[in-house]
Amino acid sequence: MTAVEDRPGTDAPEREVGKARRRKEDARLITGRTTWTDNMVLPGMLHLAVVRSPVSHAKITAIDVSAAQQAPGVVAVYTGRDLADEQGSIPCAWPVTPDMVNPGHPSIAVDEVNHVGEAVAVIVARSKAAAADAIELVDVDYDVLPPVLDMEEAVAEGAQLTHDHLESNTSYHFVFDAGEAGTGTDTEQAFADAEVVVSRRFVNQRLIPAFMEPRSVVVQPQGDNYTMWSATQVPHILRVMLASVTGVPEHKLRIIAPDVGGGFGGKLQVNPEEVIALLLARRLGKPVKWTETRSESLMTAHHGRDQIQYIDVAADREGHVKGLRVRLLADMGAYLRLITPGVPALGAFMFPAIYKFPAYRFECDGVFTNKVPTDAYRGAGRPEATFAIERIMDELAVELGMDPLELRRKNWINAAEFPFTTVAGLEYDSGDYETATQQALELIGYDELRAEQQRRRESNDPVQLGIGFSTFTEMCGLAPSRVLGSLSFGAGGWEHASIRMLPTGKVEVVTGSTPHGQGHETAWSQLVADELGVPFEDVEVLHGDTAISTRGLDTYGSRSLVVGGTAVVKAAEKVVAKARKIAAHLLEASEDDLEFSGGKFSVRGTPGAELGIQEIALAVFAAHNYPEDVEPSIDADATFDPVNFSFPHGTHICAMEVDTETGMVKIRKYACVDDIGTIVNPLIVEGQVHGGLAQGIAQALFEEAVYDADGNLTTGSFVDYLVPSAADLPHFDTGNTVHAAPGNPIGAKGVGEAGCIASTPAVVNAALDAVRHLGVSDIRMPLTPERVWRALHQGGDGGDRATAGTNAYGGAQTESTAGVSTPASSLGGDR
Amino acid sequence: MIPAAFAYARPSTVDEALQAIAEGGDDVKIMAGGQSLIPVMRLRLAAPETVVDLTRVAELRGVRDDGDAIVIGAMTTHHDVMTDPLVLQHAPLIAEATETVADRQVRARGTFGGALAHADPAGDLPAVALALDADFVIAGLGGRRTVPASEFFVDYLTTALEEGELLVEIRVPKLAGEWGMRYEKFNRVAQAWSIVAVAAVVRREDGHIAEARIGLTNMGATPLRASAVEAALAGAQASPETIAEAARSAAEGTAPSSDLNAQADYREHLVQVLTRRAVTAAAGL
Amino acid sequence: MTQINVRVDGVTYTDDVEPRTLLVHYLREQLGKVGTVVGCDTSNCGACTVHLDGAAVKSCTVLAVQADGGEVTTIEGLAPEGGGLHPMQKAFHEMHGLQCGFCTPGMIMASVDLLKENPDPSETEVREGIEGNLCRCTGYQNIVRAVQQAAGEMRGSGNGHASPAEVDTAAAPHVAGAQQ
Structure with a gap:
């Protein structure tokens, strides 16, 4: 009996790794047969709506929920006081210094609110509409306090406090000094001896991850068990953290991340609403659902970046760098979320970039302000570092x-x-x-662009052209567990995989790395097809459900292929090793005489004596005939913990037109050559680079989370928070060099963040290159036309923007909670 | 977000619509294409008691030739306006500006009249209507009246429409002579509202600019005419230098706001550059 | 409540809806057409794009009552009857025009609508034609390729301007250290 189809007797099947396989994931996504969390409907399900603070800093003096409780369809209303004893604190997994101050982060505010949008009450209702309607019926009295919004003011003597029970607005002071660490020489001495020192203050503005799928969570109680569906990047981390926060035992909690619509670090979080949903499902014994609106998402999901960077570089006259000194103010926002304090600390190691600095000192203050907390956003610490170093290298030049x-x-x-x-x-x-640089120069047509730049300068053309570089590297493949331990991170960096050989020869691969758009199902199938010699189509990749994928550390930090993919390869190696014993037994040969190739064990020197691994899967299922000393299974698990990070690098070149009359900037050409190690699927790799470029370019040109003087987020909708469309971005010319990573058997280095990390400084450097001869030496991001124009005509870096939202939709910025009413349009117009 | 509950009326004639508005209570909103109103209602910045939906009022759709003017029904969608042969022939400026409004999907629903009646200072069409000296035909229970563009836009999001009235059509005069037109829009991303925009309509005669009409978008609470520039251009030689000189007074009499995209002084600068460019293009230079 | 009759993906439904019910919520919650999604509150992102009476609209900015008597096509009804994929769906797959897939239904519906008006768009025309749809994953380049690929197929020439994403790793300089 064989359930394995015969395949044509070809030689070794074509290698899957390196093939531009079209993605397995697409079938459901292009037809709308998707499983987004918000699609979930359960019998008796109740809907949550969150009442949010319209003020950035205040004591809550009273909350009256009686009117909301009596509203049609409303089942219950809870305040922070009601949940105070069970809500614990949103966990922070990265105490970067032993004395780091963590004010605690209630999921619903109890006595005080510290940022606009903070939850103050939750409505539970029978329908989504009823829950939304009741929001404006909750009456909250606030005793308003002055907000802390500016980091430089916040760390000054006598500053207003974000948290009045703390002594200052500083959460921690993190230092890395290469001299003290023994990895470099004395930094102060290097600067004292230097022939040239260049110092700059850069602002790496606050951004919003703005994943396309709004966050959503559904919790179903079943006795004392709970199943949570959540639009999360990190179901495994969420499970352990929710257990520790709420006291629901970990083994009673199952987390499912179904189709997840992007994350970019923004869904690497334990969200207040996830805690609230779990607590309320437990209280009510009913399934509950919460799905955010886009306004809520922009206002309350964690933000990213937000650093003020003081950076000094020392060099000799010939241009040899001698030392680097970095001091950061990093905005934590009002609270510490999962890895809020760790993001700038992760960047600490990347400021020296690809350069051979003999001396280096890094200091960072984590600063509290009355804004939504910051946390991971694509690149997390490394884009900030890359921006600063690539910018100041241009300044030094x-x-x-x-x-x-x-x-x-x-x-x-x-x-x-x-x-x-x-x-x-x-x-x-x-x-x-x-080599990467040479290829990038060729891709963009460098010499021709420089010639054109010259012509435009000479003719005093109103539209000037500039060329900017970023020669970046990053640390990827997060992360070696021991290194994380040395940095006081609260978890390891390993990844887990298991491979289940089904009786029909089909293969189930379970990965602990939970995808949300990266194409794991396809790439992992390619890896396994090669390792086991089975058809690509015979592999199914399972993920994102803690009951199926029992161990894992999920997806972030360009780690999935490097760490998670390696775990898959290691598990496959174990499968082959186990199958070898069975094959030897069935073929009546010595293990040492067996060769494994193309999915088949053959006996060396005995033509025709061979057995496929898929046949062996059936043989161990039947288990009629197998060796005495092994179990009847060839399934295997593997956990891979990398010894080192991997270091993708690349050269990015941007050619930028600057209209000196209006300040409008426009990317003329963009080319990059990235080395991300061995490429498993070139199509997916190219897609990751494109997407990263779009986000990195958007930081340079379009995006900024802006708060007004009262602490209102004025970029509270996609009208004012400018996520670029296809019409706003250029064509990208991309290429690769390949230097395999020695730290993992695949040779992959990680690609998820490369484009995002590298592109931002290339774009800004290009704009500056276009107008430097006109006296401009810096322009703050994003390079709004206004800032460019001001830098050109008034000097400086373009300065602060006005903080008022635009008057689109009658000034429809989401300045506080739902239910805000302003004298808007008198008639229903059409833009 | 979900809008707050409202009563809904869906008339199929102008008379029915006026009746529905009259009976709709204290807070009636007239919905044209709904492409601004529905978002505002979803954000709960507006929570009307009654919404009177004009979508089925067929008589308000379409463009017709009326001798010395083309008449655009208030409920004609942006898409239909952009592609209408009469508009393209007699008022290409409207088509050019309408193409820059929002995106395809919004243009499929949004309407010419809705955008004008909304009177968003950042909206593109009010300044165009102003530059073309359009007339606004307004219906009320007491009959119809016509208001020139110069009197239609009263204040921020406020027009000459009285309570209970309805904008039914817009008459755009046909222009005699050799006219050139240009809508010069400045914004940061493709689907955004204008930071500043300039609508220029220029009549050339023997190498001179016989007449120039210039509408400004988002330079104040209402769309404005750049009167000083118009005066400087009237009869002037059609040369880049003259136009550049005249455009320097484009910010005269304006009162732009300051927001995320631009502070007032920058808008005052931009409007000069954009006026120069728009007039230059409209003058065929 | 108002009664409406709507034909959605070839099936006629008669339902009571509140006037405030948005078309997208009607599709998702009353008809179970969850392939169409909601991505924003302000008509910016286009994730909810469907065809209403033959034109692409943002179904979060249309009331369900406004679709009364109308015909709606969602991503779930785009493919030809009897199975298979619409050329646009095929092209998105072929050109890797999606990653997380959340914007994809809207992106595909908007692109199909664009080709009705412009069957042979240039790269710039495609970019401008889908300006009402935001994607956070792809950087759009492969979406543009997909739309041009589908345009070619729909015009009957079998291929568009676009060539499949070309990343020739075999040609890339492999360097010592590769273990496989």
């Missing part, structure tokens, strides 16, 4: 009168020097910056 690329070449690590231990103590694995 200007100071030295040197070509920016020549300065970089002079200081970067040469291909022959890998592996290279940096001044930050990281061991860079592999790469060749020169």
